[in-house]
Amino acid sequence: MNFLLPAHNLEKWLKRLAAWAKIFYSFTENGKAHTIRYNPDNFISPDFKNIRTAENIKHFFFPSRGVVARFPTVLDLRPEPIVIMGVKNCDLRGVDVFDRVFLHWQPVDDLYKIRRENTIIISSDCPEPMETCFCNFVGLKPYPEGIADLNITLVKSGYLIEVFSKRGEDLVHADSDLFEEVKDGFVDEREDTRRRALERLDGINKNRINDKIPGLVEKASKNKIRDARDDCVECFSCLHCCPTCYCFLLSDYKRGDDIERIRTWDACYYAAYARVGGGANPRSRIDERFWNRFQCKFNYFYQYERIFACSGCGRCFSGCSAKIDIREVLSKL
Amino acid sequence: MNPYAPKLTKIKKIIEETPTIRTFVLEGKPIEFEAGQFAELTVPGVGEAPFTPSSSPYAPDLEFTIMKVGRVTRALFELKEGEIIGVRGPFGKPYPLNDFKKKDVFIVGGGVGFAPLRSLFLALIENIKEYKKIYIRYGARTPKDIVYKYLIPGWQKIKNVDILLTVDVGDEEWKGRVGVVTTILDEIPVDVKTTPAIVCGPPLMMKFTTQRLVEAGFKDSNIYLSMEKNMSCGIGKCNHCRVGKFYVCKDGPVLTWKDVKDIEDPFL
Known part of the structure; x- marks a missing residue:
């Protein structure tokens, strides 16, 4: 189901959505895509053409630091409704991974669930992938085909909106006066945009990983292949900016008469990550931790869910001090 | 139910087993379990660590025999009978x-x-x-x-x-x-x-x-x-306890040699 949001109606729509939700969207500053909160008094135009934002979408469902339990007083979490616009397909792979871990794997994480249920995701095509992008390398396309509630494709007359969920459909119907029927040619225009994006990506990444990668990663890990990991300076940027990394740590803090249990993002590259109380450490060396990350993303998660826990967003490469490129590491195996 | 929130109870009795090992008997039976399953114990304000009960699943009390080795267990050994402790679980699979x-x-x-x-x-x-x-x-x-x-x-x-x-x-x-x-x-x-x-x-x-x-x-x-592994959540989400493809908290804490023999140094 498709609708057209004429370009001049976008700001009106944002204003109406902002009456009941916090709105975040992507915009471009100094050539880089970022996430910004909608402010009607200081409106900055969204940019749905640029690649994924520098900020990681997982913040919305899985804050880098957040209370997950309080006792003896019981935690009563009531998150405000949020609408995020301009999410790219790579970041939807992150949402997909998180949904599987926190919603599908038992027990359900109610804190993730309540945040996820209160967040509407409006994705957008990625018509101009950059050199750092490799969604096609991990089996994804530069445009969403689900997971989000609605998707936006830029067409000449405005924004072509594709409905993915009932929630998305309800959203369009709630402000139906702002949307128009889709005319002949809009969908063809979208297909042309997508074809060009795919061609561009094919030029950037000629290789694809497939179901042979889990075995190759396991072998490399066992054989302790050195190469790329020698460059790792252990800044852990790759893991903290990764939309699919879901490791966390629980720690308790006193707050008045209560104890708060705080969940913080963790990263498997930290030396103490797997160390036990008695001091033993199964991954005391960085090379062990380096390959553990690859095993997690390209072997174990694939064994659990038949998808790679990698989105090809390129944040790990962009943020890496040593410019270690997942594509290079995997292509050498 | 919030899987991260512990049930609070009191320490009913402490038995000194050895100079570094004590058995903590908890008041009531905050969780039911089967032999082999484990629980996370909370020392309020300090944190959690995983332990397998040492009492019978059929017994009216819940007991844990614990050695003083790390941050949480050191704090646990400071606690006296009657003081509050938290329990979360049971987690993992029982012995077959x-x-x-x-x-x-x-x-x-x-x-x-x-x-x-x-x-x-x-x-x-x-x-x-x-x-x-x-x-x-x-x-x-x-x-x-x-x-x-x-x-x-x-x-x-x-x-x-x-x-x-x-x-x-x-x-x-x-x-x-x-x-x-x-x-x-x-x-x-x-x-x-x-x-x-x-x-x-x-x-x-x-x-x-x-x-x-x-x-x-x-x-x-x-x-x-x-398998003794670093554990945080106990519910197969945080990734800390993974050994090979297994989550020790979810697939274990007891694994067979067949499961782990191909993993380099699985006991570390």
């Missing part, structure tokens, strides 16, 4: 007791590793007629380090229970065997082709005991190993 029926059960423990094995042992003797014979082989560093000294004589009198102890280093009063636990595994009086062997202890003990059991002819899938 149905698969043990009509067979001998061969239990090998080391040090504080006897704690979860005691829970298993008490669950087994609750229905002892279901099993052929229960063997316990237990090693501690010195006679002072043997846990449940006050219970072992009673267990030795139970029909179809065979217990053998050893210490690495004896003292003047010690009349039993001296040597690491593998020295009392020279004679294995069971049918190794069918008997389950259950092992829990410190990493090195686990490693050498497993080697010995494999040499003796136990099947890889019949060697049950308690």
Whole structure:
């Protein structure tokens, strides 16, 4: 189901959505895509053409630091409704991974669930992938085909909106006066945009990983292949900016008469990550931790869910001090 | 229900087992469990750590036998009877007791590793007629380090229970065997082709005991190993306890040698 949001109606729509939700969207500053909160008094135009934002979408469902339990007083979490616009397909792979871990794997994480249920995701095509992008390398396309509630494709007359969920459909119907029927040619225009994006990506990444990668990663890990990991300076940027990394740590803090249990993002590259109380450490060396990350993303998660826990967003490469490129590491195996 | 929130209870009793090992008996029974499953204990304001109960799943109380080794256990040892403690669980999979029926059960423990094995042992003797014979082989560093000294004589009198102890280093009063636990595994009086062997202890003990059991002819899938891993959430989400593709908190905490033998140094 498709609708057209004429370009001049976008700001009106944002204003109406902002009456009941916090709105975040992507915009471009100094050539880089970022996430910004909608402010009607200081409106900055969204940019749905640029690649994924520098900020990681997982913040919305899985804050880098957040209370997950309080006792003896019981935690009563009531998150405000949020609408995020301009999410790219790579970041939807992150949402997909998180949904599987926190919603599908038992027990359900109610804190993730309540945040996820209160967040509407409006994705957008990625018509101009950059050199750092490799969604096609991990089996994804530069445009969403689900997971989000609605998707936006830029067409000449405005924004072509594709409905993915009932929630998305309800959203369009709630402000139906702002949307128009889709005319002949809009969908063809979208297909042309997508074809060009795919061609561009094919030029950037000629290789694809497939179901042979889990075995190759396991072998490399066992054989302790050195190469790329020698460059790792252990800044852990790759893991903290990764939309699919879901490791966390629980720690308790006193707050008045209560104890708060705080969940913080963790990263498997930290030396103490797997160390036990008695001091033993199964991954005391960085090379062990380096390959553990690859095993997690390209072997174990694939064994659990038949998808790679990698989105090809390129944040790990962009943020890496040593410019270690997942594509290079995997292509050498 | 919030899977991260503990149930709060009080410490009913503390039993000093050895200079560094204590048994904490909790008030009421905040969680039900099956032998082999574990729980996360909270020391309020300090944090959590995973422990397997040492009491019988059928007992009215919930007990944990714990060695003082790290940050949380040091704080736990500061707590007195009557003070508040949190419990979250049960987590993980229990021992497959149905698969043990009509067979001998061969239990090998080391040090504080006897704690979860005691829970298993008490669950087994609750229905002892279901099993052929229960063997316990237990090693501690010195006679002072043997846990449940006050219970072992009673267990030795139970029909179809065979217990053998050893210490690495004896003292003047010690009349039993001296040597690491593998020295009392020279004679294995069971049918190794069918008997389950259950092992829990410190990493090195686990490693050498497993080697010995494999040499003796136990099947890889019949060697049950308690895996000690760093754990945070206990519910298969945080990723800390993963060993190979297994989440120790969800797929374990007991895995078989068949599961982990291809993993480099699985006991570390």
